[in-house]
Amino acid sequence: MTSQTLREARKYEETVEKNIAGEERPDFHLCARTGWMNDPNGFSYYNGMYHMFYQYYPYESKWGPMHWGHAVSRDLLHWEYLPAALAPDEAYDRDGCFSGSAVALPDGRQLLMYTSVVKERQENEALRDIQTQSVAVGDGIDYEKYAKNPVLDGNDLPEGASRFDFRDPKIWQNADGTYSCIVGNCLMDGDGRILLFTSSDGFQWQFRSILVSNNHRFGRMWECPDFFFLDGKWVLLTSPQDMLPQGFEYHNGNGTLCLIGAFDEAAGTFQEERDQAIDYGIDFYAPQTVLTPDGRRVMIGWMQNWDTCSLRAPDAPWMGQMSLPRELSIKDGRLYQTPVRELEALRCNRTVHEKVPVSGTVRLNGIKGRRVDMELTLRAGDPQALYQKFAVRFAQNDQYQTSLSFRPRESILKVDRKFSGSRRAIIHQRRCLVDSADGSLKLRIILDRFSVEVFVNDGAHVLTATMYTEQSADGISFFADGAVEMDVVKYDLM
Ligand code: FRU
Numbered sequence: 122m123t124s125q126t127l128r129e130a131r132k133y134e135e136t137v138e139k140n141i142a143g144e145e146r147p148d149f150h151l152c153a154r155t156g157w158m159n160d161p162n163g164f165s166y167y168n169g170m171y172h173m174f175y176q177y178y179p180y181e182s183k184w185g186p187m188h189w190g191h192a193v194s195r196d197l198l199h200w201e202y203l204p205a206a207l208a209p210d211e212a213y214d215r216d217g218c219f220s221g222s223a224v225a226l227p228d229g230r231q232l233l234m235y236t237s238v239v240k241e242r243q244e245n246e247a248l249r250d251i252q253t254q255s256v257a258v259g260d261g262i263d264y265e266k267y268a269k270n271p272v273l274d275g276n277d278l279p280e281g282a283s284r285f286d287f288r289d290p291k292i293w294q295n296a297d298g299t300y301s302c303i304v305g306n307c308l309m310d311g312d313g314r315i316l317l318f319t320s321s322d323g324f325q326w327q328f329r330s331i332l333v334s335n336n337h338r339f340g341r342m343w344e345c346p347d348f349f350f351l352d353g354k355w356v357l358l359t360s361p362q363d364m365l366p367q368g369f370e371y372h373n374g375n376g377t378l379c380l381i382g383a384f385d386e387a388a389g390t391f392q393e394e395r396d397q398a399i400d401y402g403i404d405f406y407a408p409q410t411v412l413t414p415d416g417r418r419v420m421i422g423w424m425q426n427w428d429t430c431s432l433r434a435p436d437a438p439w440m441g442q443m444s445l446p447r448e449l450s451i452k453d454g455r456l457y458q459t460p461v462r463e464l465e466a467l468r469c470n471r472t473v474h475e476k477v478p479v480s481g482t483v484r485l486n487g488i489k490g491r492r493v494d495m496e497l498t499l500r501a502g503d504p505q506a507l508y509q510k511f512a513v514r515f516a517q518n519d520q521y522q523t524s525l526s527f528r529p530r531e532s533i534l535k536v537d538r539k540f541s542g543s544r545r546a547i548i549h550q551r552r553c554l555v556d557s558a559d560g561s562l563k564l565r566i567i568l569d570r571f572s573v574e575v576f577v578n579d580g581a582h583v584l585t586a587t588m589y590t591e592q593s594a595d596g597i598s599f600f601a602d603g604a605v606e607m608d609v610v611k612y613d614l615m
Contacts (some may be wrong), residue, residue, distance in 0.1 A: 123263065124210035130188055131204040134179045138202070144592070147569045148492050149198040149467060149614065150424065151443040154190055155179045158441030160289075160345055160407035161421050162189055163223035165207075166414060167231050168261050173421070173443065174206055174233070176220055182433065183441035187217035189235070193261075196463040197419065197446040206264050207235065207257060213271050214255060214502070216240045220345055222409065223325065224300065226258070232323050233257045233264055234302060236288040237271050251275070252287040254304060256324060273304070273318060273326050282316075283307050289345045291409070292323070301387050303312045303332055305343045305359065312336070313343030317389050332388030339371070339378050339396070340364035345407040348384075348391075351418050352451040355384040357391055358399060358420075360407045365584045369533075369554035374428040375406055379456045395454045401553035402536055402575070402584035403429060405444060410439040419461055424572055424585060426428060431545045433589055444585055445567060445574055454585060457580040460494075460567060468494055468612035474561055475608050478502055479511070479601040488597045488611055491516060493568040495597075498608040499527070501560035508560055508603025515568060516541060516588055517596035523588050525575060529560040534577060534584070541588035553582050567613070 123131075137155045147150050156179040163174035177190030189207035192200040207218040214237035216219030237255040241249050255343040257264040275284040283306065292302040300320040305311045313335040320326045335343060340361030345357040347401035357380040364376040371378075377399035383392045399408060400422065408422030424444040433440050445463040472487035479518065480502065488495070493515075501507055512526040522537040532555055539549040555562065555577050565576040570592060575584040 122566065124208060124263070126210040127205060127208035129604045131207050132180050134202075134205060137179075140544075145438060147571055148568050149443055149464070150445065150481070150572060151175075151192055151200045151418050153177065153439040153441045154192075154202045155439060156181050157183055157185065158190060158423070158443075159184065159425070160220045160423050160441055161409045162220050163233050164409040164411045164421060165223040165225070165231070165410055167223065167225050170195060170261075171411065172223065172231075172242050172261065173200065174223070174362045175441075175443070177205060179205065182435060182437050187219055187238075189218055189233070189294070196466070197461050198463055198467065200424070203262055206259070207233065209238075211237070211266055211270065213237045213239060213253065216250065219252070221254075222291045222302075224292045224294055226323060227298070230258050232292070233259070234290045234292045234323075236290065242358055246519065249285045251284055254287075254290050254302075254326070267324060269324070272324060277318070277326065279316070279328060279331065281308050283309055286311075286342045290479065291347050293458075302326070302330075303346045303348050305346050311341045311415065312330050313339075313341055313359075314344045315343060315348075315357065332389065333380065333391040333393065335361070336535065340376060343378075347408070347410050349410060349412070349418060351449060351464070352556070354381050354451050355391060356381055356449075356451070356456070357393070358408055358410070369552065372551060375426055377405060377408065377422070381451060381454060397455060399456065400583050400585050401551065403548055403551050403586040404572075405585040408444070410449065419446045420449055420458065424587060429547045429548060432543055432587060442572060442587065446549050447583070455581060458583050459576060459580040460565070460574070464494065464567075464614070467614040469615050470613040472611045473540050473609065477607045477609065479605040479607050480603070481600065483599045484596075485599070485609060488609060490597070490613055491568050491570050491592055491595050491613060492614045493566070493597075494614050495566045495609065495611040497564045497566070499560065499562045499564075500606045501529070502601070502606040504602030506603060508601050510602040511605050512600040513564070514600065515566070515573065515597045516590040516594050517598060518594040521590045521594045523573060523586070523590065525564065525566070525584075527557075527562055529557055529562075532557045534562075534582075536573070536575065536584045536586050536589045538586055551584065551586075553577070553584055555582050567614075
């Protein structure tokens with residue numbers, strides 16, 4: 122039975138999406154059908170399609186009582202909206218259906234597991250979220266919430282755990298047919314950790330172990346965990362709140378964390394060996410992964426950050442996009458990301474310029490656009506003198522530009538959208554320490570109307586940023602202080 126709240130949301134989105142023209146949306150990135158989108162939820166492959174659900178408030182372009190929006194795709198790039206899947210319509214989730222995940226059941230139905238939120242007045246009068254985990258079962262379009270929800274609540278938590286911060290279950294099925302899920306949590310002092318639970322059927326759950334604890338290292342509360350085996354290692358992804366920067370790793374505020382290590386399945390604990398940020402740009406948070414039928418681990422994140430949401434004006438018809446789907450791998454103990462190979466099918470109008478000398482500003486025939494896949498290979502242009510700086514500027518006209526600049530002496534790559542048309546005093550720049558020898562660097566730059574994603578040195582580092590520059594600003598130019606030799610391979614993406 123569809124509730125009144127869900128029926129209203131479905132009617133609203135279907136009516137109001139008609140006011141949004143195709144060109145007002147990104148082309149191959151998923152954005153909110155109407156209103157607001159945050160985290161990816163329930164990213165899964167089910168009945169021959171990729172399903173993406175998302176944190177959704179259809180009625181305004183700002184965060185509100187959370188619903189789950191829904192879209193499907195065959196290639197992870199062309200998305201078709203389906204009716205909203207969940208609404209906050211039960212006593213145990215009346216203040217929101219927060220983030221979660223999806224798995225296929227043996228009987229062919231799809232199980233959604235999500236955080237059910239109810240605000241509760243505390244003894245000190247403060248109103249706080251009580252967060253529990255609930256499930257819903259459906260056919261890929263309509264979902265029915267389980268009669269015995271919530272399936273995990275405060276009584277299932279280990280000693281010292283906060284009931285206020287207990288969210289974002291990521292579920293998977295084990296080889297023996299049982300289910301596991303991990304959930305973000307923190308201690309009463311706010312220090313994050315990830316809890317592991319197990320279930321024989323996806324409905325009855327037991328606490329298993331504390332998978333990994335922050336111990337006051339990476340921010341505070343850990344949100345939106347994911348956990349999988351990749352290239353011989355176990356990988357834990359999570360998005361810590363309230364981070365502090367550590368040199369060029371991490372940045373202030375809501376960040377992303379990738380821990381690479383080993384999993385002691387008997388003890389239910391993770392032993393980390395390496396840590397790194399997932400994305401080094403401005404707008405990336407709460408990623409989730411799916412295993413594709415051909416065995417690739419593909420990740421999509423929310424292409425936004427809580428600290429920069431004011432980049433878009435409140436009267437915008439939609440707010441919130443997903444990142445490109447990215448294929449993950451581990452090389453030399455680091456996480457690598459490359460745009461999903463399906464993107465190559467969108468390429469057209471190949472333009473190549475080889476061994477271009479860049480000194481001062483250079484513009485090249487055929488190199489412009491706002492839906493672009495462009496690979497730059499840089500080398501020092503003068504063997505006697507290393508250049509000072511290289512820059513590529515895009516979404517550019519007389520007034521606006523967003524840029525990537527590289528200083529080989531420091532090996533620092535910087536993304537800067539200060540002149541992208543933003544009128545807000547938020548973060549507009551971010552710097553990343555990259556690997557470079559003798560001034561060489563490889564950049565793959567993907568533009569899709571309102572965003573740039575930069576894959577450095579075949580995916581060793583990625584920088585993501587949104588920009589709402591008017592679309593007529595479609596110039597691309599290159600600049601060097603000193604001498605650079607550059608190869609360019611550029612495609613339009615259609
Ligand atoms: C992360 C997050 C999640 C939560 C959701 C609420 O961006 O804060 O922890 O479930 O957003 O919309």
